Amino acid sequence: MATTIEAPARPTRPARRRRSRRVWRNTAVGWSFLLPNFIGFAVLTLAPVLVLFYLAFTDWNVFGVARWTGMANFRRLIHDQSFWTALENTLYYTALHIPLTLGAALGLALLLNRRLRGVAFFRTVAFFPYITSIVAAAQVWNMLFSPQYGPIDAVLRPLGIAHPPGWTVSTTWSMPAVILVGTWREMGYYMLIFLAGLQTIPAQLYEAARVDGANAWQRFRAVTVPSLRPTTFFVTVMLTIGSFKVFDLILLLTNGGPGQSTLVLSQYIYQTGFQENHFGYASAISVVLFVLCFVATIVQFHVNKRRSV
């Protein structure tokens, strides 16, 4: 926060006192703006996270005192099939969800960044899934996916697919189904961010490229993509974190099933913690998820920094 607007060339003593008072006042004003948010963050996020790191090394079933067990939870993790299944499924979701959403969001943004009639309407349409209640959306998607009565398979059958996928009730297709809905839900939000990014690209760059004889594809590759890099970076980071901790969508759509085919890490944490009351072990899995997100983000920052040099 900028504290002084103009500094006199040779401050006299009262002026200096006045200045320090002003600095103090500005700092206080700054803090007063920050504090409400920071208190919320400290009480609702920071403190629980610190407690969580402690709990990860204990055996605690809610009642009584947490018993320190050292690395026991982490040793148990290594031999826990369900944990590995959940990790694998989380990576599966992430690996497909990020490129799909990124592509769809960018595509939509490019499409809706031109002057065309009703652009506001189409932008709203694309953004709508994001503000729709996830509970309602999951219910409707489940009906659409229904293998016997669902319209999706009803469309696929006449197209020559004799045995359309069972989607949310098939162990092979449940994950693709969830990824599809996840992409549908989030692309509108990231489209908005891309739209904002696109509007910051100076028109002169495009004009210059055009003068140089660049076609649409070349303009996209040479002007749009590099100019959008900060936006793309932000979107990728957010998507990565979002994909690693995907929870509500899966809970509502498949509840991790059938079998363990869509069990992801956050849901496994929820199950071990809140259903089986193994809070220590659940905290240990949370720590793993945290490290995963953290490392992925650091790597992305690193790559971004190297590219921008």
Next chain:
Amino acid sequence: MKRLVSAALGLTAAASLLVAGCSSGSPAASASAGVPSGPTTLTLAGWTLSTTPEFKALADGFHAAHPNVTVQLKEYDATNYDTQMIADLAAHSAPDIYVLKNLKNFYTYQSGGQLVDVSDVAKSLGSGVGGLSDYQVGGKAYAIPYRQDSWVLFYNKALFDKAGIAYPDGSWTWDKYVSISEQLTAALKDRGSKAVGDYQHIWQSTVQGFALAQTPGAKLTSGDFSYLKPYYDRALALQNAGAQPTFGTVSTNKLTYQAQFGKQQAAMMLMGTWYIATLLKQQRTGDADTFQWGMAPAPQFDASTTGTSATPVTFGDPTGLGINPAISSDKVSAAKAFLEYAAGVQGAKSLAAIGITPADTAAVASDFFSLKGMPSDSLSKFAFSTHDTKPENPVSKYTTGLQDLLNDLHTAVMSGGKGIDGAISDAQSRAKSQVLNQ
């Protein structure tokens, strides 16, 4: 950004912070029974009070019998009841008496020292109270059952008549059930009805509950789940024959069992006796069609337990009442008197009056069957009052973990994603490496 990461991880810890730093001790409860002479107020947990009248019925009934004791209700959310109750207990803000909604979480409460020893109440109750033994650990009782629902076969007499098939007579084994369901489906289709033979809800208990209760030698904590195979083979056969809606249809369309049976979409349905109250109410309000229905004992493992001279084996968890150890010591005797009242004949009668199956079913059968809309045939009465009800969730440290992995087996098998043999061997290896070794 970091904040977002933290927020995700804070999920688990958020609740733990709320309850952190709390420890629990078990105050020595006075065993002297009887109600104090001065005015006393007890608090009792309940869920969705507007549609669950049992708590108010018990509170009012007890107050009528003991005018100096008032029972206040504290409302909880039905679906998150256990999570909320666990948090409240750990934070010492739970009511004096709380309900154990099922047996699955009893171990958590009992081993966590959150239940007062109520062996004296258990001793004073007669043997007619079902489910008493489920709450005993090391020879001591930690809760008292006031409801004991058992799974029975509900059937739609009108649809049986339409199909021209004889009503259940109490002699059915599972093979008979499968063949009747298929016959019903075919006959109903011939006569232009869209209804099918039976409806099986998506819960794992619809298959596993019976398999565990009825198969000789089956034990949940043995880690040997081979007893499930014949039950799944039959469930899949029914599904493949079109005699019941498939698992996929039920789960993607979120079918409700109340509508499937109440709106006459299926001629038979296995369900717990709690459904009686719902069905009566829905027939009254028009949410369900009005038709003649009946109850029969659940199909049996083999012929040895069929027929009305034998006792059919079925399953169901009792619903119990326990006393919070944080209760002030002068209220303990009043709380115990409440438990005794709720599980005893008087409580049973006030529950029966609102269509709820009390723990003592034999004591209230006549009251129960005088309710408007109840069937009057003798097999329905037999099914309601005579059964050997095994717990769905036998109490142990491993129950929750095992049931969770068996639920994965259920969804994988019923959706056709995995064969039953492969699913059983997967579940067994998971049980061994993840649950039973803890």
